[in-house]
Amino acid sequence: MSHDEFSLIREWTKRGAQQAKGGLAVGIGDDAAVFTPPPGMQIVACCDTMIETVHFLRETMQPEDIGYKSLVSNVSDIAAMGGIPRYALVSIGISSGWSPPECRRIYDGMYEACERYGVQIIGGDTVSAPDALYLSVTVFGEVESGHALLRSGARPGDAIFVTGPVGGSAAGLAMLLKAKADGVEVSQEWKALAALHQRPEAQVKAGRLLVASGHAGALNDVSDGLASELWEIAEASGVRLLIERDKIPLDRDVEAYAASIGQDPLAWALFGGEDYQLVGTAREASSIKEQFLASGLPLFWIGRVESGAPGVWIADQQGTRPLEKGGYNHFA
Template structure:
């Protein structure tokens, strides 16, 4: 059955069940002109939005299934909330749907969204569906909250801070490359690309351990580190060999004879975190969260990023994923 056969309201009726995973904060959910939800006393609200376009952000049957797309559309937004140190609470979504799309595929898309929302206790409280004469377009707006005055921005890095990242970097870009090549194996890289994990728990810990600046790695480490440096008005000095890379990424880069740091600096969609904080606070954090790695230092400067490698220092330009670059 195609979406054109069931219509907008039939589709809404088919997917609106199982959309509230923390109903105590929802007054009015799906089915009215607008959603109404309660906020928590003493908390400030966070709002983020992201769009994915078929053929640009994913290729069905090659880089993703419809379930994967739904999951990742939400994950990218939850990662933005994690990058502010926040707790995600609700999403609303808008979907532009081709009339010839199969209802089973559309249901799978929404099941992917529901799956990750259930994992993190995030409510789906509304949205919109429209006709697309081309590819499918999905836009997710997510909302969250953080203690008043505690949101961590890109602009707070201080000279003397440790620069650190979570887990390993470049895996998603490597996974995309593997998928585009149609190669078997490399399950870690493929999972990193198709099912990224928003670092919400770490974001909350960074609030508790007084991190000074924070960003999620959605457009590549080069781009995100430059955003912190520029916004904070400090220089970041990164030690190239200290940047954590997975063994699978090393194996893949070697097999295709590609510089591993092309994935690390320019790949994007890792949805890991890059942050800066005082050295003593970082050591305290690392005792509780051993999967964070120091990769450099912040110093007084003019908003540049430098990379040290084998005794030489060079400027790291803000290259990476850019939606308007051809």
């Protein structure tokens, strides 16, 4: 990519240069951004990197989807702490196979996500990459001081919940890859399933409600699969988690597509990843359920926390067995 083409991309990133407001004193246009969190709030920061062929495939993702998902994956990490996402830094490494118009479409997707979640891009970098595109996003958020929700907060007696269906992103990827291999367009029947992979949603409102409830224990986001996230909670909290197979929520399209290809959808739910629902534990389960209902947000109770050696167990009609740690490796 030529110097002039990089100039075009850098010019496009300035779309995020808005008049400083709130806690932002200096945004895009200087050596670094400057912001101050509101009184009584702590900064929450996270960073995630997506690399072509490792974390996404051009065959299954449009440029806008890549940009959107790169931003949402970080917003989800802020949500998993109970925080409010505020600002983002974006660094993009562009290989020769990507044109300026395609890169602009990536930023279109990022700015779409920014608008949805109230995030402002306040800086970053643009560089040349040798053989693939990479996209690194850092998001800064805020949460009430001392109230961030951690993986280590689960206690025996807590109920285990998830904020929505899981397995949709992995099922959508499987469908998209099969359509590509078969040389066919995605049918209208499976468009919604494709969107579960290409345009997952972060659960910021649910995270904020859990903080406000005062009854939340541990919290994590489902980025690597439900099994992996549960294991992280079990090990960080030093507890035993027991979930019930029949209570794990699945999207109707996921179940329908699984049936059409003879696949057990539970594998997608447990080990798929990139659903960006929240999974966690809570006391006063009935109170939290009422608050979610009043807010129009779904919530599913899937198990309980027990004393014992750290681990995750799953119960079904055949009995109770350990749940392996396996999770999504972020391919595609």
